[in-house]
Amino acid sequence: MSAAPASGKDPLTGLYERRHFLNMLCSDVNEAATLQVPLALLVVDVRRFAEINLRHGYEAGDAVLQAVAAVLEQVRREGDQIARIGDDQFALILPRVLNSGHAELAAHKIRRLLDVPVALRNETIRCTVHTGIAIFPQHARGGEALLAAAEEAQRRARASDQPHCLAHEHDDTDGSERWDIEMALQDSIHKSEMRVYFQPKISLSTGKPVGAEALIRWENDFRGVVGPEEFLPVAESTGFIQPLTEWMLNSALRLAGEWDHPWGAQEVSVNVPTRILERADFVDTVMSARELWHSDDSRLCIEILEQSFIENLDEVFSKLKGLRDGNIKVSIDDFGTGYSSLSYFRDIPADELKIDRSFVSGLTSQRDNANIVELIIDLAHRFGLSVVAEGVEDLKTLSTLKSLHCDVAQGYFIARPMPAAEYQRWLAAYRGINAGGAISSPAREPAG
Numbered sequence: 001m002s003a004a005p006a007s008g009k010d011p012l013t014g015l016y017e018r019r020h021f022l023n024m025l026c027s028d029v030n031e032a033a034t035l036q037v038p039l040a041l042l043v044v045d046v047r048r049f050a051e052i053n054l055r056h057g058y059e060a061g062d063a064v065l066q067a068v069a070a071v072l073e074q075v076r077r078e079g080d081q082i083a084r085i086g087d088d089q090f091a092l093i094l095p096r097v098l099n100s101g102h103a104e105l106a107a108h109k110i111r112r113l114l115d116v117p118v119a120l121r122n123e124t125i126r127c128t129v130h131t132g133i134a135i136f137p138q139h140a141r142g143g144e145a146l147l148a149a150a151e152e153a154q155r156r157a158r159a160s161d162q163p164h165c166l167a168h169e170h171d172d173t174d175g176s177e178r179w180d181i182e183m184a185l186q187d188s189i190h191k192s193e194m195r196v197y198f199q200p201k202i203s204l205s206t207g208k209p210v211g212a213e214a215l216i217r218w219e220n221d222f223r224g225v226v227g228p229e230e231f232l233p234v235a236e237s238t239g240f241i242q243p244l245t246e247w248m249l250n251s252a253l254r255l256a257g258e259w260d261h262p263w264g265a266q267e268v269s270v271n272v273p274t275r276i277l278e279r280a281d282f283v284d285t286v287m288s289a290r291e292l293w294h295s296d297d298s299r300l301c302i303e304i305l306e307q308s309f310i311e312n313l314d315e316v317f318s319k320l321k322g323l324r325d326g327n328i329k330v331s332i333d334d335f336g337t338g339y340s341s342l343s344y345f346r347d348i349p350a351d352e353l354k355i356d357r358s359f360v361s362g363l364t365s366q367r368d369n370a371n372i373v374e375l376i377i378d379l380a381h382r383f384g385l386s387v388v389a390e391g392v393e394d395l396k397t398l399s400t401l402k403s404l405h406c407d408v409a410q411g412y413f414i415a416r417p418m419p420a421a422e423y424q425r426w427l428a429a430y431r432g433i434n435a436g437g438a439i440s441s442p443a444r445e446p447a448g
Contacts, residue, residue: 021083026143040103049088211267214252253293357391
């Protein structure tokens with residue numbers, strides 16, 4: 001195997017960092033291809049790591065990461081490579097395995113060795129992991145695709161609460177694309193390639209704009225506009241979602257503070273991924289951004305997915321209450337698509353629900369959808385929550401929502417997402433919806 005340089009080390013665990021690991025992985029896969037021998041990649045994720053940080057403190061979290069690193073060192077054979085590739089994620093390269101069974105034995109050994117509790121000053125913590133396994137060339141023929149396969153298997157293991165999962169056999173053609181996106185993402189903020197687009201939201205009772213949802217776009221020098229559906233999953237799996245979310249919060253608030261319009265205080269909504277919501281420093285991160293860019297003319301709203309409630313309901317509610325105590329609005333996004341339960345409505349620390357576009361799009365043509373939308377609106381109002389309908393694409397839908405007493409509408413019929421400067425012009429020129437249902441200052445459709 002090629003010798004690895006001493007640079008690129010994680011200061012906490014002493015293991016290689018992600019970028020250096022990627023280079024090692026590609027080198028090792030190339031060598032395995034030359035020798036025509038299998039190679040295994042294990043991606044190991046610490047279960048409930050954010051909860052460990054929250055309940056026991058960052059020192060405990062660091063101790064758990066060091067314990068996992070020590071176990072991987074015990075499992076490592078001569079020639080194997082280990083790295084810390086995310087906040088709570090590790091990788092182990094196993095050259096020259098005979099088959100997937102050997103890799104699964106390594107996963108079992110990691111699990112068994114971690115069964116010993118991690119000793120802290122006054123307590124112990126039991127640490128468990130979920131492992132994804134991918135084999136070259138069975139599951140992928142390139143290093144980039146092999147990592148994607150192992151990470152996908154690890155996510156399945158975590159979602160099903162299994163100790164480990166084996167990768168699916170799939171086409172390798174997307175591997176090089178993922179590699180390019182991942183490497184380019186690391187420099188995207190530094191190179192000022194990220195953009196904030198805004199999509200307006202209007203009050204259905206007054207017709208006036210009440211704010212906008214901030215949406216991220218990536219204008220890469222070589223690729224052009226890259227859609228969030230392409231790069232956000234990569235950002236989540238690589239740990240880059242944290243700096244990306246912080247950038248989005250600060251940029252959206254900064255730009256909202258510059259809005260010049262006659263409509264009074266406006267709201268700027270920012271989506272926060274579940275993985276960021278799980279972090280112990282989530283509330284502090286949001287509050288710091290709000291304090292830095294405080295403006296009397298704009299108010300911050302944090303949108304979280306309903307699926308974020310699946311685990312640790314009390315912990316999530318505590319964080320959302322912290323936001324509301326700090327005068328930050330909370331919105332539950334994509335409501336109705338996840339695990340809606342009447343049991344949490346009584347105590348939910350939120351201000352509004354956003355009805356998912358899948359229900360809104362069929363509102364006027366499917367009676368079941370209309371019943372669901374009407375039920376959500378009535379239920380939300382009974383518990384003091386306002387309701388936003390997203391995905392409004394025609395006047396008939398807008399009128400129906402108004403008749404159902406929905407509070408706010410958002411969608412292409414009002415305006416498509418647009419760059420910040422264009423939204424500023426739209427907001428200043430907006431005059432409402434005329435008798436024929438037309439928006440008086442429609443925004444042109446932006447590229448991408």
